[in-house]
Amino acid sequence: MNNGVAVFSNVVIIGDRLAFPRTKDCMRGGASLIHRLPDDSVHRVADFSDAWMPGPGYRDRMSPGKSVVLRSANVNDNGLYELTCGAGDETLIQVEVVPASRVSVTEGEDITVSFHHISVGGALAYARCDRNGTLFFEIEISSGNITYGPGLESRVSVSSGWKTDGDFSPTLRRAQMQDRGDYLFYALDKAKMRTRESLVTVRVEVKKNQSDLTTDPPTPVNATQRPAEGRMETWAIVGVTVAVTVPIVLALGIMLGRLWKSRKSSVPPCSRCGAFFFVP
Structure with a gap:
């Protein structure tokens, strides 16, 4: 590792995303992000070609994209990461994955x-x-x-x-x-x-x-208005009843008048009706 390189620190809670935002400024062919473990072994996290592509062991935790983002950080993600963008261009990122x-x-x-x-x-x-x-x-x-x-x-x-x-x-x-x-x-x-x-x-x-989530109370009903409202409802019912009943009664009257007239005109005249009268 070179001396004088930029060093950044990132704290993330277990289970949260582990994002490396500086990889967004390092999108050039040959760029890489590696994780250096305490025993000095190295895990290749991602490499850039047309996009940041996950390395072995990270393909189920990262999707290709414009930056490196790991899903669901765990304690094994603790440690030092080296971001290399070109010759002599190196950034160190210290990651602390902690419980909360x-x-x-x-x-x-x-x-x-x-x-x-x-x-x-x-x-x-x-x-x-x-x-x-x-x-x-x-x-x-x-x-x-x-x-x-x-x-x-x-x-x-x-x-x-x-x-x-x-x-x-x-x-x-x-x-x-x-x-x-x-x-x-x-x-x-x-x-x-x-x-x-x-x-x-x-x-x-x-x-x-x-307690801050208040709602408008229902509008109270004025007791003095209820009788008037009741009378209005009663007269409305009477009006409807009259409007329906009167036409029916008139129609029945006309029908009965026509029936009586037709029956009267059909009875023959009585020529011997005078014999029934008593003459002293």
Whole structure:
């Protein structure tokens, strides 16, 4: 390995994707990405031709593409990776695959995440936490100075006894939806050059507060309006009944009149009806 090459660090949680974004800037024939194991043996992860193609042992975990992305990282993916794009063009990538505890909190509640590290007589000078890759807080152990991420100073606190008991566990007040994500706790030396130590990873989930999900109540019915509404319904029924019944009655009357008239005209005249009268 060449001296003075760029070195990058990547922390990923077990089961998550392991992405090498710098391979997107190294798409040229002959480029390669290898994994150098602790015993100095080498695994070829991918080579570039028309696309980044998976090497032996990675074909079931990677699809050809414009960058190298492994599905479901495991502990054997820990270690140093060498990205070579051409003669003398080399990038080193240190990968740490770590387990993560999971914490769930409801929006508006406080949350405390456990983190302990030696705070006396140690070589490491900083205790730090990153949230989703950006600063959450950092404590300089020698001076006690605390640096917070943007907008967090009023919401984050650390136990005042951290200097004597090594308890750096932060409390985050009034959790918000943007507070969810991955929190990495670790320690660094004064030059901040050494690999992270005492690494602890916590995945925080913030649930929506159900009490905020209000719905409009049903419109109340005015009791004084109900009788009027009832009368209106009754008159509507009467009107419909009359509208239906009257035509039927009229039709029956006309039919009966015609039947009576036809029967009367069909009776023959009585020539001897006078014999029935008594004459004294």
